[in-house]
Amino acid sequence: MSTSYEQHVEYPNRKRMALLTAGAALFVAAGFFLIFDRSSVTNDSILSGVIGFLSILFFGLCFCYSLVKMIKKEPSFVIDEDGFVDASSYTAGGAVAWRDVENIFMYELMGQKMIGVKLRDEKAFLDRQNGMKRKLMTVNSNMVDATISVAQSSLTVPLDQLYIMMMSHWRHVSDNMIYDSYSRR
Incomplete structure (x- = not known):
């Protein structure tokens, strides 16, 4: 009764992973811009700095994760x-x-x-x-x-x-x- 089913292996979609990596890199760059932008008022610059830091932290992790997934040859x-x-x-x-x-x-x-x-x-x-x-x-x-x-x-x-x-x-x-x-x- 036991019929063998074939194995199916999926690898990450390199094009999609490249787009995710590039998008994350853009948000990291935007975070740096928010932190180092000195053209705004002091109160706004504190908020911009916090948002920039959080953007760098979150999207930096996303960037690293997607870059590793894109480079590694492991199945997804x-x-x-x-x-x-x-x-x-x-x-x-x-x-x-x-x-x-x-x-x-x-x-x-x-x-x-x-x-x-x-x-x-x-x-x-x-x-x-x-x-x-x-x-x-x-x-x-x-x-x-x-x-x-x-x-x-x-x-x-x-x-x-x-x-x-x-x-x-x-x-x-x-x-x-x-x-x-x-x-x-």
Whole structure:
């Protein structure tokens, strides 16, 4: 009954990653401009300095992350018969076995289509994540009831197609688990 499903490997979309890196670099430059711009009034320059500093901090991290993702030759998403490995974003889920998946669904958040993955033991999964990543994943889970969210930004295959592949693999494993539990009786 067990049919082997082929592995699917996604690498980051280099063009999209280059655009994200360039955009982050522009915001870092804008942050420096806000900090060192002396043409405004003193009260405004303090606010500009704070905004500039926060811009440099946040978009500097975005710049470093996207630059590393663009340069590294590592997959951003892998699907196989055992599960999937999500490395598509900072809050990526990592390795997840199909048996741990409760539900997979498509949703839209702020105009962006995403794949949501709800896990059976969300608490155990979140406990394995580091501090900031855990907090971001918890916020996401509370907003859309998905432990893991996969966005199109670092994938080359259309999200709808990835969703169909994930559903096919997950259903195959789920059907085999049900078949195995009946055959043991």
